[in-house]
Amino acid sequence: MATSSKHILIVEDDASIARLIDIHLQREGYQTTLCDDGLDAQKLLKDNHYDALVLDRMIPGKRGLDVLRWLRGQEKTSLLPVLMVTALTMTDERIRGLNEGADDYLGKPFEPNELVARVAALLRRSVSKVTESFDSHCIQLCEESFEVRIEGELLSLRPLEFKLLQVLMNKPSRVFSREQLLDLVWGIDSFVEERTVDATVKRLRKDLAAFGQGECVQTVRGMGYRFQEKA
Amino acid sequence: MATSSKHILIVEDDASIARLIDIHLQREGYQTTLCDDGLDAQKLLKDNHYDALVLDRMIPGKRGLDVLRWLRGQEKTSLLPVLMVTALTMTDERIRGLNEGADDYLGKPFEPNELVARVAALLRRSVSKVTESFDSHCIQLCEESFEVRIEGELLSLRPLEFKLLQVLMNKPSRVFSREQLLDLVWGIDSFVEERTVDATVKRLRKDLAAFGQGECVQTVRGMGYRFQEKA
DNA sequence: GTGCCTATGTCATCAATTTGTCATGTAACT
DNA sequence: AGTTACATGACAAATTGATGACATAGGCAC
Known part of the structure; x- marks a missing residue:
């Protein structure tokens, strides 16, 4: 930033x-x-x-x-x-x-x-005064304590994964292009390959999957990624 | 009068x-x-x-x-x-x-x-001077007497450590960035390196650890520090 | 004042984690 | 099948925090 x-x-x-x-x-x-x-x-x-x-x-x-x-x-x-x-x-x-x-x-x-x-x-x-916390059906994300819980269970994410999840959960079901995610998560002035988003998504999914929520971060082929609770 | x-x-x-x-x-x-x-x-x-x-x-x-x-x-x-x-x-x-x-x-x-x-x-x-004191489960911090007790046992902290603990305990589980801590503990007009926060945190932890509460001051990698009772 | 002592800031170094990239595998769509 | 897009795992590089040593300043006692 x-x-x-x-x-x-x-x-x-x-x-x-x-x-x-x-x-x-x-x-x-x-x-x-x-x-x-x-x-x-x-x-x-x-x-x-x-x-x-x-x-x-x-x-x-x-x-x-x-x-x-x-x-x-x-x-x-x-x-x-x-x-x-x-x-x-x-x-x-x-x-x-x-x-x-x-x-x-x-x-x-x-x-x-x-x-x-x-x-x-x-x-x-x-900056951190805007401390919302996003809840989906079973995932809670608290910006103040930088904590993510799934059904009460605390899980630890890396900083980038946290930010990514934060951005995605902010607008559930909305699709973000890799470009947008680079802006929102990495910052406007970062010199990072688009493919890096893939890698981070993968890591985020893996950590969520450990708690049965790997499906929340979905791929929209040709478009990007989105957050959506599994039905 | x-x-x-x-x-x-x-x-x-x-x-x-x-x-x-x-x-x-x-x-x-x-x-x-x-x-x-x-x-x-x-x-x-x-x-x-x-x-x-x-x-x-x-x-x-x-x-x-x-x-x-x-x-x-x-x-x-x-x-x-x-x-x-x-x-x-x-x-x-x-x-x-x-x-x-x-x-x-x-x-x-x-x-x-x-x-x-x-x-x-x-x-x-x-007569009715308002001075708060923060209590966690086993740590009591009294602003009035500048004392900190762990399970009743008085422990002596250095001034900076005290202030730091005070700020952190004021909002348990909330993460403070080093920058914020510099503002809140050292003052907005101090010319101190961010790394100094690390050093002070370390000293505070050491003093708390002598009473079995070194874990209360937690590191949130990439974000900062927070106060949280050990589970 | 002198000198000791404590508190504090800074730095160098170490260890661990995080992250970017790439090469390759796999799935999807035509 | 061919092409495109994405997933995955490995690896290197960059960040980040912990720690101990050291310098210094300021307080306190004499």
Whole structure:
């Protein structure tokens, strides 16, 4: 996985501070969008995808905390990493922010470098924050603990096999071409032969077969592979 | 307000500021003791009882944070409410202070009234201070006393090992990448190699192994580490 | 201050596992 | 049967983690 350009929404009404944040985040290679109003922020969040949000506590239209509470309630943004920026120095306020669901907190005045570091940290953490777990009829895959169970029995997969199963189980019965699998499992910028997918599928099947579920990963001749519970 | 006479220790080397603090706290009915040096502070804390501590960050003899760390390690003072006073405005310094165990934070220059209010708040809260402790089946980790027990037996961990165990036990069975652990244990602004995590894990395991629980910290190849009781 | 001691970061090395590739076998489709 | 696509097993190469040694820094006692 390469350093794809993460998109960050900055909600800040003080133009000079907004610019300061903007410049530093852009310098780090992030894509940024500025916004100076709470209601606009909601619209943007509804219509676009962002990887993180830098949110000022005091903004017109709505208070920052309101926006925060709102977006936590939305399916789409409930897990969005949020860095709250505030001029308030009171500890209680800071703690309240975190309780309300901010992922991190930064008081003004702040070091731009620290802001950048915190955003980076949020993004890093957020990767595994999306911790769904996929269940099929008898296979459970838990992203948080990197565990796969078949009828309760824990089985150990290699990292690549795990990722592969993860991708396939994410859309049961959908067929993925080898090319797609290379992108999704190996990463866009890998220099790996297509045949490698075959080898990994084979290994995955073998491990699943040890628990009677080797048939779950099916070949679709000329197309690719898919995950499907045996009937 | 200040009903029973609470005793507050003030550690501050700037005589004028010390006097300022002293006067205002006394006016509220608190009993105060002044001290302008870190080492003296330690002695005083060892020999006397105080209900709260106002601590300057920059004091001779020892840095404020050192005193703080020390007193948190002492049974007697591990819960003492501490208000840190500092001229530093840098946010990360502020946060570091809180991480180190300060209960509240006040930047210079400050309003005497605010200081009084904060001290009062500390005393109010100090009774019901929320400190979690994580228990697994046979390991107890108490954040309050910085103690770890295995089946009642106290074992002594180094600071980093403690933090690491703390983070891992906070989410049992969840896998943390080295990167995440660096963020959570070492801090987002540390310049430490990822391999350092390995070394610390090894040391933690060794200490746990002395009590038969070396297996609790598990390696998830290609992913990171996790805490999980042995089955 | 001096010096000891502990905690910690880094590195080199070793061992084990994982993974990519290839050569060959096998099944499917025409 | 011929052709294509996939499966399989073997092997080499690359990753990855464990471990022990070592340097250093910072604390603590004297």
